Amino acid sequence: MNSRKLGTLAGQAIDFAPQAKIEASQPASETPKQPRWTHIHAPDVRASVSGTAWRGMRRELKVFLANYNALFGTAILLLVALSALFAPLLYPGDPLEMVARPFLWPGQNPAYPLGTDSMGRDVLAGIVHGARISLTVGLAATALGLTAGIAIGAVAGYFGGLVDDVLVKFIEIFQTIPSFVLLVVLVAIAQPTTATVTVAIAIVSWPTVARLTRAEFRAIREKDYVLAARSLGFGHARIIFREILPNALPPLIVTSSVMVASAILMESALSFMGLGDPNRVSWGSMIGAGRDVIRTAWYLTALPGLAIVFTVLALNLIGDGLNDALNPRFSEDR
Amino acid sequence: MAKLLEVSDFSVRFAAAEPVKGVSFSANPGEMLAIVGESGSGKSLTALGLMGLLPRQARVGGQILFGGRDLVGLSERELRRVRGRDIAMIFQEPMTSLNPVLTIGDQIIEVLRIHENLTRRQARERAIALLDLVSIPEAARRIDEYPHQLSGGMRQRVMIAIAVACNPKLLIADEATTALDVTIQAQVLQLLDNLRAQLNMAVILITHDLGIVAQWADRVVVMYAGRKIEEGLPDQVFETPYHPYTHGLLSASPRLKADYHYRDGPLSEIPGSIVSAAGEKGCSFRPRCPAARPACSLTVPQLIALPAGRQVACPYVAAIAEVAHVAPVG
Numbered sequence: 001m002n003s004r005k006l007g008t009l010a011g012q013a014i015d016f017a018p019q020a021k022i023e024a025s026q027p028a029s030e031t032p033k034q035p036r037w038t039h040i041h042a043p044d045v046r047a048s049v050s051g052t053a054w055r056g057m058r059r060e061l062k063v064f065l066a067n068y069n070a071l072f073g074t075a076i077l078l079l080v081a082l083s084a085l086f087a088p089l090l091y092p093g094d095p096l097e098m099v100a101r102p103f104l105w106p107g108q109n110p111a112y113p114l115g116t117d118s119m120g121r122d123v124l125a126g127i128v129h130g131a132r133i134s135l136t137v138g139l140a141a142t143a144l145g146l147t148a149g150i151a152i153g154a155v156a157g158y159f160g161g162l163v164d165d166v167l168v169k170f171i172e173i174f175q176t177i178p179s180f181v182l183l184v185v186l187v188a189i190a191q192p193t194t195a196t197v198t199v200a201i202a203i204v205s206w207p208t209v210a211r212l213t214r215a216e217f218r219a220i221r222e223k224d225y226v227l228a229a230r231s232l233g234f235g236h237a238r239i240i241f242r243e244i245l246p247n248a249l250p251p252l253i254v255t256s257s258v259m260v261a262s263a264i265l266m267e268s269a270l271s272f273m274g275l276g277d278p279n280r281v282s283w284g285s286m287i288g289a290g291r292d293v294i295r296t297a298w299y300l301t302a303l304p305g306l307a308i309v310f311t312v313l314a315l316n317l318i319g320d321g322l323n324d325a326l327n328p329r330f331s332e333d334r
Numbered sequence: 335m336a337k338l339l340e341v342s343d344f345s346v347r348f349a350a351a352e353p354v355k356g357v358s359f360s361a362n363p364g365e366m367l368a369i370v371g372e373s374g375s376g377k378s379l380t381a382l383g384l385m386g387l388l389p390r391q392a393r394v395g396g397q398i399l400f401g402g403r404d405l406v407g408l409s410e411r412e413l414r415r416v417r418g419r420d421i422a423m424i425f426q427e428p429m430t431s432l433n434p435v436l437t438i439g440d441q442i443i444e445v446l447r448i449h450e451n452l453t454r455r456q457a458r459e460r461a462i463a464l465l466d467l468v469s470i471p472e473a474a475r476r477i478d479e480y481p482h483q484l485s486g487g488m489r490q491r492v493m494i495a496i497a498v499a500c501n502p503k504l505l506i507a508d509e510a511t512t513a514l515d516v517t518i519q520a521q522v523l524q525l526l527d528n529l530r531a532q533l534n535m536a537v538i539l540i541t542h543d544l545g546i547v548a549q550w551a552d553r554v555v556v557m558y559a560g561r562k563i564e565e566g567l568p569d570q571v572f573e574t575p576y577h578p579y580t581h582g583l584l585s586a587s588p589r590l591k592a593d594y595h596y597r598d599g600p601l602s603e604i605p606g607s608i609v610s611a612a613g614e615k616g617c618s619f620r621p622r623c624p625a626a627r628p629a630c631s632l633t634v635p636q637l638i639a640l641p642a643g644r645q646v647a648c649p650y651v652a653a654i655a656e657v658a659h660v661a662p663v664g
Contacts, residue, residue, distance in 0.1 A: 161390070224430040231385055231425075232445050232496065233418035242444065246435040 063325040070321020076314035084131035091125035095281045103297055117300050118293055127307050130283040137198050138264040142256055144202035149209025154240050157217025171207045179204040187275045194277050201263045216248035250326035254319050261315035268308050283308050338363045338503055338536050344396035346379050354379050355560040361536045368539045368551035374608045376560040377540045381508045385423055386413040419449040422497035426509035428489035432481035438492045439477035442499055449500045464495040487518035498529055506538045523550050544587045548572055556580050559608055559618035566644035576646040578623045
């Protein structure tokens with residue numbers, strides 16, 4: 001069977017006749033090594049197939065690694081993360097300091113490859129340092145939002161009934177308020193520091209996670225293995241964290257990568273409007289500062305803008321890749 | 335001998351219907367009791383009711399005495415201590431009753447650690463011993479595998495290992511072998527029977543397969559539309575079924591006796607289908623019964639106690655033999 005397939009691939013003509021003759025003349029001795037009926041459900045046959053111990057994890061990793069878009073996204077994100085990590089080494093000192101003549105265009109002075117802005121600040125130093133705040137805020141806000149969203153969504157989805165009604169109404173309150181307006185209000189009330197911006201972004205982004213978690217929990221809590229766990233005397237917490245949550249994780253992981261991207265966007269938007277931390281350079285604040293001179297020095301807006309675009313694109317590509325790898329609809333029965 | 339389980343007048347009621355209407359049965363320690371009946375007869379709900387696993391809307395009536403304690407009034411917390419340790423359950427679908435993201439070892443260890451004070455290492459050793467007990471080859475290696483790496487029969491064995499992990503006194507097997515093919519079915523039942531003897535636990539076998547009942551059960555309860563309609567030793571019940579429904583069930587089962595083999599004629603069937611459990615007056619089998627008479631629609635027939643612990647819920651036992659399609663079978 002296999003050789004026949006290979007033959008076609010190699011471009012050889014297929015001659016079925018001799019094979020058929022062999023099969024007809026000595027059917028008993030010509031037993032194929034592998035069973036032809038690969039769909040068979042006889043347990044022993046399946047048991048012999050299932051010797052590969054790592055199939056689960058490896059398959060998902062393989063799918064992800066075979067996805068060039070996802071790899072491209074991972075590479076960009078790594079670059080951003082590395083520059084954020086090594087920013088104090090690459091550009092020691094305050095990136096908000098004036099270091100050269102204002103309005104140096106990119107390439108004009110090799111010491112400042114991306115030029116300087118209207119105040120004579122190094123643009124590249126700003127972008128590298130800006131990666132720090134973007135990633136910190138993005139990751140921290142996502143972590144906070146995920147924790148709150150999963151906790152509330154899990155409780156609502158698992159217990160159902162009155163608890164569910166109350167929590168869903170609570171989630172809806174947050175969802176009906178336009179999220180960016182809420183964000184601006186929250187930051188305006190509190191002092192605009194990195195911490196408050198992070199918390200504010202988490203507050204506007206948890207409802208999505210909560211709804212998703214609730215939906216997953218509602219579906220999974222009806223599964224047989226949850227009933228089996230109940231029949232064994234498992235407590236609620238154990239069922240939620242050990243039985244349901246691990247099975248609900250794939251869509252949540254996918255969402256979280258997109259959440260980081262949107263948190264970065266929200267942080268940039270806040271900084272652009274001057275509502276970010278004034279003492280830290282951020283991509284958004286750089287765009288905001290460059291806006292006044294967009295006609296004469298457009299690169300001041302475009303360069304940090306590109307940084308945002310590529311980072312967000314990278315995260316979305318990773319999210320897509322994770323979705324392909326983890327979505328149960330694309331994977332075999334798990 | 336003191337009864338291990340004594341269910342009396344157990345009923346399950348939902349807002350619109352009452353799928354289980356006052357069932358009474360009992361089980362002795364180490365006994366294999368079979369509950370048979372067609373889909374919708376209330377067998378599974380009875381099983382779930384025994385464990386207190388019914389949906390919240392369900393209202394439960396009657397009494398479930400387990401080791402002298404009534405399980406019906408227990409709080410969720412108290413029930414949790416009974417579940418898994420005193421009463422365990424295995425389900426129909428071995429493919430979906432194991433958590434796909436945990437190794438089978440983790441799932442066995444988890445139960446052991448909930449109910450018994452064991453360290454992780456002790457629990458792991460017990461888990462390997464349990465996998466050995468349910469005849470899983472190379473238990474020490476298999477323990478770290480995921481459910482999807484095992485075949486259906488293997489998974490059901492793992493389910494049984496999990497269920498008997500804490501030496502329960504009662505094991506409920508709800509259609510536990512229905513999803514398996516026949517050879518594996520026999521192995522799993524043999525395993526259950528061995529474990530029953532080794533651990534001295536009672537087994538409630540819920541099934542619609544009469545062949546299984548005849549071969550393995552010590553006693554059989556036949557349910558129809560939420561009521562027990564016949565009870566007795568399998569030999570008696572299969573030799574001389576009293577209730578017309580049991581009669582019908584038996585003649586609808588294929589058997590190897592040449593004259594009753596369905597090669598020579600269509601397999602006998604019970605006409606009609608199980609009536610909706612709601613709003614029924616009189617005998618619920620009446621619309622399908624070949625021996626029905628006008629009086630049947632007046633009152634629900636009571637169980638009649640017969641010699642040797644037999645019970646039947648049909649007052650016209652003597653008349654049954656006259657009906658054509660229920661002529662003596664087997």
